[in-house]
Amino acid sequence: MEPDFSPLAELLGDDFDGYLISADGSDSNQLYLSGFDAPDPYTTLYTPEGTHLLVSTLEYGRAKKESRADTVSRLSDYDYREKFAEYGPLVGKAKVVAAFLADHDVTSLAVPADFPLGTADALRNEDISVEAETDDVLTTIRAVKSDEEVEYIHDAQDANEASMAAAERLIRAADVDDDGMLVYEGEPLTSERVKEEIEVTLLRHGCALDETIVAGGADAADPHNRGSGPLYANEAIIVDIFPRDKATKYNGDMTRTFVKGEPTDEVREWFDLTEEAFHAALDAVEPGATGEDVHNAVCDVYEAAGENTLRADQSAETGFIHSTGHGVGLDVHELPRVSLNGEELKPGHVITIEPGLYDPDVGGVRIEDMVVVTEDGYENLTDYRVELVVE
Amino acid sequence: MEPDFSPLAELLGDDFDGYLISADGSDSNQLYLSGFDAPDPYTTLYTPEGTHLLVSTLEYGRAKKESRADTVSRLSDYDYREKFAEYGPLVGKAKVVAAFLADHDVTSLAVPADFPLGTADALRNEDISVEAETDDVLTTIRAVKSDEEVEYIHDAQDANEASMAAAERLIRAADVDDDGMLVYEGEPLTSERVKEEIEVTLLRHGCALDETIVAGGADAADPHNRGSGPLYANEAIIVDIFPRDKATKYNGDMTRTFVKGEPTDEVREWFDLTEEAFHAALDAVEPGATGEDVHNAVCDVYEAAGENTLRADQSAETGFIHSTGHGVGLDVHELPRVSLNGEELKPGHVITIEPGLYDPDVGGVRIEDMVVVTEDGYENLTDYRVELVVE
Numbered sequence: 001m002e003p004d005f006s007p008l009a010e011l012l013g014d015d016f017d018g019y020l021i022s023a024d025g026s027d028s029n030q031l032y033l034s035g036f037d038a039p040d041p042y043t044t045l046y047t048p049e050g051t052h053l054l055v056s057t058l059e060y061g062r063a064k065k066e067s068r069a070d071t072v073s074r075l076s077d078y079d080y081r082e083k084f085a086e087y088g089p090l091v092g093k094a095k096v097v098a099a100f101l102a103d104h105d106v107t108s109l110a111v112p113a114d115f116p117l118g119t120a121d122a123l124r125n126e127d128i129s130v131e132a133e134t135d136d137v138l139t140t141i142r143a144v145k146s147d148e149e150v151e152y153i154h155d156a157q158d159a160n161e162a163s164m165a166a167a168e169r170l171i172r173a174a175d176v177d178d179d180g181m182l183v184y185e186g187e188p189l190t191s192e193r194v195k196e197e198i199e200v201t202l203l204r205h206g207c208a209l210d211e212t213i214v215a216g217g218a219d220a221a222d223p224h225n226r227g228s229g230p231l232y233a234n235e236a237i238i239v240d241i242f243p244r245d246k247a248t249k250y251n252g253d254m255t256r257t258f259v260k261g262e263p264t265d266e267v268r269e270w271f272d273l274t275e276e277a278f279h280a281a282l283d284a285v286e287p288g289a290t291g292e293d294v295h296n297a298v299c300d301v302y303e304a305a306g307e308n309t310l311r312a313d314q315s316a317e318t319g320f321i322h323s324t325g326h327g328v329g330l331d332v333h334e335l336p337r338v339s340l341n342g343e344e345l346k347p348g349h350v351i352t353i354e355p356g357l358y359d360p361d362v363g364g365v366r367i368e369d370m371v372v373v374t375e376d377g378y379e380n381l382t383d384y385r386v387e388l389v390v391e
Numbered sequence: 392m393e394p395d396f397s398p399l400a401e402l403l404g405d406d407f408d409g410y411l412i413s414a415d416g417s418d419s420n421q422l423y424l425s426g427f428d429a430p431d432p433y434t435t436l437y438t439p440e441g442t443h444l445l446v447s448t449l450e451y452g453r454a455k456k457e458s459r460a461d462t463v464s465r466l467s468d469y470d471y472r473e474k475f476a477e478y479g480p481l482v483g484k485a486k487v488v489a490a491f492l493a494d495h496d497v498t499s500l501a502v503p504a505d506f507p508l509g510t511a512d513a514l515r516n517e518d519i520s521v522e523a524e525t526d527d528v529l530t531t532i533r534a535v536k537s538d539e540e541v542e543y544i545h546d547a548q549d550a551n552e553a554s555m556a557a558a559e560r561l562i563r564a565a566d567v568d569d570d571g572m573l574v575y576e577g578e579p580l581t582s583e584r585v586k587e588e589i590e591v592t593l594l595r596h597g598c599a600l601d602e603t604i605v606a607g608g609a610d611a612a613d614p615h616n617r618g619s620g621p622l623y624a625n626e627a628i629i630v631d632i633f634p635r636d637k638a639t640k641y642n643g644d645m646t647r648t649f650v651k652g653e654p655t656d657e658v659r660e661w662f663d664l665t666e667e668a669f670h671a672a673l674d675a676v677e678p679g680a681t682g683e684d685v686h687n688a689v690c691d692v693y694e695a696a697g698e699n700t701l702r703a704d705q706s707a708e709t710g711f712i713h714s715t716g717h718g719v720g721l722d723v724h725e726l727p728r729v730s731l732n733g734e735e736l737k738p739g740h741v742i743t744i745e746p747g748l749y750d751p752d753v754g755g756v757r758i759e760d761m762v763v764v765t766e767d768g769y770e771n772l773t774d775y776r777v778e779l780v781v782e
Contacts, residue, residue, distance in 0.1 A: 057706055076705045090525045113509025118523035120508045132509035134481045199594050314467045315448055
């Protein structure tokens with residue numbers, strides 16, 4: 001199903017002739033607008049009349065076949081080589097893009113806020129007006145998923161569940177040595193070993209990831225610490241997996257916290273409280289509620305129990321020190337925000353719900369599912385039980 | 392070893408107070424300048440007196456520990472939350488950055504050409520002068536590798552060799568059915584299956600990759616086609632692997648072309664010619680030669696044999712239709728260029744040499760090694776034999 005780009009046409013209105021992206025296919029707005037993926041930067045022009053691509057000769061054949069563009073042009077159609085030689089890569093390219101824009105009667109552009117400054121200023125020198133749009137129009141369009149996109153995300157989450165099960169299996173199968181260290185097949189069971197198991201499982205399911213988190217003890221107390229070294233019994237191990245399906249490019253996201261053996265009273269208490277906050281957040285998810293409402297539901301639970309939050313103290317370094325969640329799609333972090341200033345939720349938004357508590361003296365605890373907002377609430381795209389103790 | 396940032400100080404000269412990057416850690420310039428990696432955008436200010444980071448509270452502790460910055464500040468030190476609420480994310484953030492810059496006596500900035508336009512224009516509205524530098528200063532600094540960086544790249548290439556061997560092993564072990572299709576363990580041997588083997592091998596060696604190319608037949612004739620579906624005997628299969636070491640973030644890159652069974656005369660001829668072009672390019676690698684010289688050595692061999700090249704015809708879609716190579720480091724494609732307009736080679740440059748020929752009617756052939764330029768020539772970082780036929 002073709003996305004609804006009418007908000008882009010509205011943004012252009014009478015002020016702008018077109019919307020331009022200059023980026024490679026790792027930029028999700030570029031991928032989404034062009035329907036094309038290439039490893040080097042290429043240019044996509046959207047106008048209410050059509051979408052036009054400007055690519056290198058190398059990408060030309062594939063762009064004609066695979067992209068959703070109405071027309072595809074080559075850099076060489078505009079004497080890129082000569083202009084590069086005369087003016088250098090930046091100005092040379094800008095002169096090529098200006099000629100391409102002239103062919104489409106475009107002299108004024110809206111561009112994404114992350115459009116490259118060098119290209120923008122070089123186009124301005126070619127008498128093209130260029131303005132960064134600050135309304136996140138494309139990412140707002142992308143936030144609402146079609147049924148097909150939800151299916152892609154669901155598939156990535158299915159793979160995620162398989163890899164989480166593989167991680168849990170290793171922790172379950174491990175022995176505990178006299179120092180409390182986990183031992184698997186005669187070797188210390190490390191964060192790295194568990195991550196390898198996760199990644200191999202994901203590969204077998206067509207997914208890849210750059211990073212995954214398997215963090216125990218004090219490592220787990222820093223939400224962005226990926227974890228390293230041996231894992232230990234009786235302390236909380238956070239496993240946070242966010243794979244990308246290699247074919248569809250859509251992501252999944254899930255977190256579980258495991259203790260092999262006996263959790264401390266404080267970790268057990270934190271886990272129960274976090275599970276309560278998790279359900280309070282889910283209960284708040286429905287169209288018309290905002291991401292901020294959902295975030296507040298979590299903060300309310302934590303603060304009522306005497307835990308610190310970033311809402312109460314914006315320089316807090318322990319307690320609940322991140323957002324409740326985020327949108328998931330072509331990017332693993334995208335709109336809507338599920339945090340302070342979070343937008344109104346709409347059917348088709350896919351978001352994570354991931355409360356957690358952190359303190360280097362205790363460790364870290366986090367529970368995360370991914371859900372899609374529906375007409376009357378939400379559907380949970382995650383099917384993995386929430387249980388702390390792994391025996 | 393600390394990189395030599397003096398070219399950055401020279402760029403600033405009397406014109407600019409500082410150099411600013413606003414990007415997440417997937418931006419290699421950001422990673423290199425800050426010595427810090429985080430998944431959400433953060434801000435690094437370089438001045439000749441010191442390097443200063445501005446990060447979220449969540450990253451503060453880790454940034455203090457891990458980055459190479461002299462000082463680390465938090466968004467909350469500059470009332471980010473209040474400014475976000477009053478002005479929105481873009482302008483709110485710009486006001487925070489402006490206050491951070493004021494604390495370091497900076498009112499004029501040079502920034503990379505890909506600096507986000509929205510942030511640049513918002514800073515200009517705060518009376519900060521912002522100019523994109525067009526000399527690729529940081530990427531030029533990055534192009535010259537320290538011994539330690541060369542070792543990281545060599546390690547990634549070692550992993551690469553193991554994964555290439557795994558791919559070759561599958562092709563060797565495969566049977567050929569009556570239609571010429573390769574069959575492995577009773578299943579068709581597909582591009583996808585070989586890629587999975589490559590990726591699992593890389594994971595076991597601490598490397599990851601987003602993409603890899605295993606392309607046979609007509610797929611191989613498009614240099615950017617990743618390949619899909621069953622592989623066949625007697626046709627050329629291009630295997631191009633560019634893994635990233637997950638710990639160091641440095642890349643490797645290598646390509647081999649295999650035929651299971653009997654190559655056609657034309658593929659055999661192309662392979663021999665490509666191997667000749669490959670050696671001609673290597674012979675041209677030395678300090679003082681340019682990337683263009685090396686590229687010309689390849690084009691000379693091909694053109695003398697009557698093959699088409701992009702040098703001879705910039706809209707060519709068959710023949711030698713890409714560059715001879717590229718720099719490799721934190722990015723798998725970086726400076727120097729080994730192509731038309733390629734820069735002068737310097738000791739410490741790590742480059743690929745990867746001539747190839749392509750035609751949908753014949754298939755594709757490519758041979759690629761990665762070398763480091765030394766004081767008196769080059770050292771090949773690749774140790775994998777060049778042989779077409781896999782029996």
